[in-house]
Structures are given as C-alpha cells and as structure tokens.
C-alpha cells in the first residue's frame with residue numbers, strides 16, 4: 001500500500017509539470033466560474049497575463065478577448081462536458097487552431113468547479129491541408145492521365161481530316177469555307193494545348209535537360225508575345241544579358257513557362273501598359289540566373305496571391321487556371337524556383353534557374369551556341 005503523502009508528493013509534481021507544458025494548456029475554474037489557475041501555454045496563445053486573470057470570472061476574460069461565440073459557458077458546471085471542441089484564434093498574424101476538452105471537478109459528490117484543456121493543433125491542421133492539397137493534385141493527375149489520352153486520339157483524326165478538307169477546298173478555291181476550316185483547326189489546336197497541359201500536370205514528361213542560353217529561349221517566344229501584346233495595346237521591353245552563362249533546361253518546356261507568364265502579364269493590363277522581360281544574374285545565388293517578368297497591370301490582392309499557383313484557380317471567365325500551376329511544375333522539375341510579388345502598380349514573376357555545370361558548358365562552347373543580343 002502506497003502511503004498517501006508519497007502519492008500527494010507525486011501528484012503535486014505532476015500537476016506542476018502539467019501546468020508548465022507547452023503543447024497543452026490548462027484552465028481551472030471554481031464553482032463560480034472564476035479562474036483558479038491558467039497555464040503559461042494559454043496565456044502565451046491569447047497574449048495575456050496570468051496575474052491579471054486569476055480570480056476573474058472566465059466570461060470577463062472571454063469578453064476582453066472579444067471571443068465570439070464563447071468557446072464554452074457555465075453549463076459546463078452542470079455537466080455539459082465536451083471533447084475536441086475547436087477554437088480558432090489569431091494573434092500577431094499567427095493563427096492557432098485549438099482543441100478544447102472540458103470536464104467537471106467534484107468533491108464528495110458536489111461540483112466544485114471545472115477544468116478545460118487546450119491543445120494547439122495548428123501544426124496538424126497545416127499537415128492535413130497539405131495532404132488534402134496533394135490528394136487533390138493526385139486526383140487531378142489520375143483524371144488527366146485517364147482522359148487526356150482518349151481525347152487526343154480522336155483529335156488527331158479530326159485534325160487530319162480537316163487538313164485534307166482544307167486542301168480540297170484550296171483546290172476548288174473555296175476561300176470562305178476554307179476560313180471556317182481554319183477556325184476549326186485553330187480551335188482544335190487550343191483543345192490540344194489544354195490536353196497537353198493536363199498531361200503535364202499528371203506526370204512530368206521525360207525532361208531533356210540540355211545546356212542552353214536563356215536568351216535563346218526568350219527570343220524564340222518573343223514574336224508570339226509581341227503579337228499578343230499588340231492586341232492589348234501593350235509595349236514589350238526586352239532586356240537581354242548575353243554574358244549570362246548557359247543554364248541546364250528543357251527548351252520547349254521553358255518556352256511554355258515564359259509564354260504563360262507573358263500571357264498572364266498581358267491579360268492583366270486591360271487598356272494597355274508595359275511588359276518588361278529582363279534577364280539577370282541571381283542577386284543572392286551566384287550559380288543561378290533570374291528572369292523577371294514585370295507588368296504594369298492590375299496587381300494581385302493578397303488573398304488571391306496565395307492561390308495563384310493552385311490548379312484550376314482563375315479569376316478569368318475564360319481561364320482554366322492551369323497556366324501557373326503548369327509553370328510551377330515545370331520550373332520545379334527543372335530544379336528552379338518561381339516567385340511572385342505584386343502591388344497596385346503591377347506584378348512581377350521571377351523565375352530562377354541554375355547554370356549548367358562546367359563540363360556541359362564546354363560542350364556548348366564546342367557546339368557554338370552563341371547568340372547576339374536582341375535590341376530593346
């Protein structure tokens with residue numbers, strides 16, 4: 001039989017230690033719902049002082065915090081206990097997701113008070129959110145892989161026959177009908193592009209990483225961007241930096257990245273503006289280059305900014321919301337990074353990519369991969 005004082009001794013130590021735990025908070029209340037004890041963790045989360053709270057009615061504390069609705073009330077004293085009641089709390093831009101358990105304290109069958117345990121589960125929530133997100137991506141990937149192929153096959157057949165028709169119409173000089181076929185073909189091309197983007201999301205295709213100059217990639221897409229810009233009354237300024245060393249990347253995929261970014265920038269400048277495409281060496285990392293794509297468009301609100309890379313997130317009536325998620329996927333697969341910053345004056349996307357290693361650079365020199373700078 002253990003003697004009582006020993007037991008008390010240990011329970012006291014346990015209580016002290018428990019009250020000091022960082023992950024679990026404790027609030028002890030008396031039969032009048034006044035605070036008897038509040039642990040350091042709860043004070044830290046809610047930004048309050050233990051000494052100011054002890055002996056105060058708990059409702060007063062809630063009011064001071066403007067906690068609405070109240071996480072619990074006096075019914076707890078009458079047996080309305082609870083488990084895993086969730087409570088969100090933001091302080092100094094840090095949001096806490098808390099889980100609360102409430103229990104009654106009794107002595108000789110009489111309710112003497114209650115206690116509430118607080119667990120901070122913010123970290124778990126973030127993890128859950130990440131899992132949900134990657135699950136979503138996986139599902140999209142599965143759907144994409146399953147259907148994209150099936151859509152592509154008939155498309156190829158339609159395209160083939162349309163091209164034959166086009167030729168037949170040319171032979172008969174039926175120019176009006178030819179125009180219709182032309183529209184069908186260009187619309188088909190759009191569907192095809194969409195399907196390709198889908199496939200890209202589902203599985204990264206074999207990436208061919210070869211040493212190439214970023215300027216070469218940009219110069220190849222510049223005519224397309226200039227063409228689009230013309231329609232939107234946008235001026236395009238291109239600042240090449242020919243002395244940049246070659247990077248290791250897949251040219252076709254990179255073209256897709258900058259086309260998407262250019263297209264977005266132009267689409268953000270309703271009524272015109274300036275699109276600046278600038279090559280530079282990375283300001284902080286000597287083994288990287290950066291390409292900046294800046295627009296003088298509408299800018300992106302902070303709550304939208306967090307979502308721009310999400311698949312299917314779009315604010316455009318005709319948008320698919322795949323553009324940026326595909327860009328991000330490609331850049332990450334190439335070992336680079338893509339960042340965005342925005343304010344009312346416009347938006348800047350920065351794509352960073354690594355230089356090719358020394359030996360690959362030699363290879364490029366041997367194959368004469370030089371280029372001349374484009375004029376601004």
Ligand SMILES: Nc1ncnc2c1ncn2[C@@H]1O[C@H](COP(=O)(O)OP(=O)(O)OP(=O)(O)O)[C@@H](O)[C@H]1O
Nearest residue numbers: 264265268308314315316319320321322323324347
């Ligand atoms: N340069 C930019 N300026 C302002 N908003 C932008 C810019 N780039 C992207 N966005 C915002 O991010 C969203 C997502 O862009 P994303 O390219 O992924 O899809 P989208 O352009 O809407 O559609 P899609 O590219 O498939 O045609 C856009 O709808 C827009 O709200």
Ligand SMILES: [Mg+2]
Nearest residue numbers: 260264323324
């Ligand atoms: Mg887009």
